[in-house]
């Protein structure tokens with residue numbers, strides 16, 4: 319079975335936001351073979367009970383008012399590039415989110431939202447290269463002396479961790495990091 323295409327989160331199975339499941343979706347009552355296990359912001363208790371289709375077609379947002387990323391977090395509450403409301407809505411209402419240690423932020427660049435590539439630790443960050451390291455350092459506000467130690471401590475599965483994105487327009491790799 320295939321999952322719908324998400325422009326800003328192209329491989330949510332690889333990033334761990336969507337997992338194989340034989341359970342029914344609470345929203346459409348279908349078994350699609352997958353469920354979303356990322357964050358859900360809503361009054362209703364629908365964690366780990368929504369299928370990818372109901373995210374993609376907006377049904378989960380319509381039915382439960384669910385947001386999968388805090389809409390104000392798209393562009394880091396105004397700190398990163400501004401994007402039009404329709405893009406913010408596509409991320410918050412119709413795109414799988416991802417689990418951060420703190421409130422998730424969605425990286426933006428060239429006045430568009432970036433595509434989410436996944437979590438990364440020191441080894442993965444080295445593969446992405448200096449452009450990403452520079453972005454992470456700037457975002458962290460950590461000074462030169464402490465930076466190297468922080469960078470080496472970054473872990474894909476533990477804290478602190480980095481969240482990697484790519485600009486849809488200029489292809490730049492960027493993102494941010496956080497810890498618990």
Ligand SMILES: [Zn+2]
Nearest residue numbers: 343346369372
């Ligand atoms: Zn569904």
Ligand SMILES: [Zn+2]
Nearest residue numbers: 427428485488
């Ligand atoms: Zn760009």
